[in-house]
Amino acid sequence: MQLKTVLLVFYVIQILFSLVMKYLSYQGDVSSELHDQILKYFTQEDIQKGIEYSRGGFFASILFDLLDFVIAGLFVFSPFAVRLEDALQKKTGNRFYITVLLFFLIYSMIQLIVSIPFQYYFGFVLEHQFGFSKMTFLDWMVYTGKSLGLGILGGSIGALGIAFLFKKFQKTWKFLVPIISLLFGLLLSILFPIVITPLFYEYQPIEEGSLKKKIVSLCESAKIQVENVYVINESKYSGHTNAYFTGWGEHRKIFLYDTLIQNHSEEEIISVLGHEIGHWTHNHQIIDIAISTLEIFLLCFAVSFLFQKAKSEGAIHLKEFYSPSSLPFLFLILSLFGSLTKPVWSTLSRFHETQADREALILTKDKKSFISTEIKLAKDNRSRLNPHPAEVIYSHSHPTTLERIRFAEKYEFLK
Template structure:
């Protein structure tokens, strides 16, 4: 395929991907506000549902504007050869290809992030503030940006440098070696994320002794789950929204509860939430997702090895020579439809796993407090209770609220 054909193919794929995403969101936002279901009548009223619809519409129109801006920038870079011009500029400043590529991606990353800051700022301090969610200070907001840059440079830059070196030294055979390194890295991050990276952004405090911890430890013991590390995270420093998650393996496994979750729920509900998280561990969902992610990465790297030395891709990106960084960007654009399909598959699997984890919690603890916790969470986060089926199919990693309640309460 000629460079010109590849360029138009990229333009078409980006545009179609954007239109498909906004179409499913548009179908979702058009859903009429339903009557309050009987099972939620003690938790919300019609006014709260109207507020949830307003929040949904506001985020939809905001996403349409910010997404359109990003689309126009990307298409402009493709149509007028912006990526190629940037490649020509960096090649004048440094000579080794690896340094050129690192500088190229560094400038793209910083430029992209600087363009996104006004949108992120508006969403945090206008939209989230208006609906009562935001607790982030401006110091925290910009501090997170700086920390994100540092983590991105150290981890992302290090992995990128290794990838570039392997491509330079091994050619098309690079993929197998980098796959092995990336797989080890993914396992280490899963094990040590809460110890190495999360503390840079949030404070983790061991759950204090008391009724809640006693109930949690008693339940964990009853299902044969060795649990030593239960932490409370200061999620309230950024948002009123609540969550809980599980990470790690063996002695490194940790359960993390947002402080907002602890504040908003009764001990029985929190134990039920924990039972759900333990269900993921017992059903081996965490390992399953990790293995699938590693396999997906291997397939992507294998496909990349078939394109990485193609000079037409660099020319399609506006380059006047072959450059590995231009080919990496071009491949990412060409790979986007496959990435969308893989994302849909992973969401489908994730929804199945959520149902299994909730069944585990229902069978080993009690479905009623978990249902109650889901209702409280959904009301406080203005969750849509009647999402469009296509939007759910494409985007939802968790089943819709009413489906989850139907299985827990029946």
């Protein structure tokens, strides 16, 4: 069978699969046994609120997926991309990097024009409807403008860098891309809190007081060094709560959303931080980076092989591997590959989350706060309490709220 046919089949299966998953996710798990278990910790109203929030924008999200599908298909399976590149080449007098840049910008613009109304609907209209967003329209415009600007700037630099590697290192790029993306990932994890976070948020060091003392003693008992603890003004944007660690070694910083501090007791905040410390002590970030570097390495070989095969068959319109018009083909392969590896990544992530939960329990020896945190977080974020098991396996990064509560209930401390 021709590669074009195989790709077309996978491409259609991918969209059908995503529709099936959407349907299952809409349905959720309707077993009455689960329902009774949830009612031990939550009310019927909590369940209903989670269902409503997870179902919000159901048809819009299907429409968006279909549009995305059509655009990707148009670029890969029609001569459109090659014709666009030819036209740009003529306009730029065959200047390679300017052609790459213009092609990338046009490609991004087309996707942007399609996605903006959906971003507005999901990020502004629905978030307001469910009482999360506190942004004014102007706030939303500024926030979205900044993220898009940053995305286009980063994407353009990325596209030019990739084109350069593909063209200059036609034999060795398969080794260079994983190494460079590894270094880039590490650099970004250092720069993110210093450069990117301040673009979107205001934050300041946590006030002196009993919470700070508890945080310091928690870090001491976990034997991890922390440079400072910051409070981020998420409440300006939404009611969602979160806490995370960034940086490496002694430059490690803790960021707490002010929403977390407003809605939770000090013991509950300590429980959340205990979980975050668990991610560090189990080296989850390093494991993720190592696996994704290996994945990128394998992907480079797969993409290169598939490109050569498709080009030699001639059924898909392709120029050189480094030509900008090859970009949509590469994205399609990456997206197909991503659909296949997604459940593996989600399963690994759920495993890590359970490890971090265990660490939180060991560090705090406080089941009660762990469980009350889970209950509050689920209520505050309108979590779906009865998600469909297939959806959990395929795409959830965390175990369900009920699974996490039951894990804590059953956990036995070593004497």
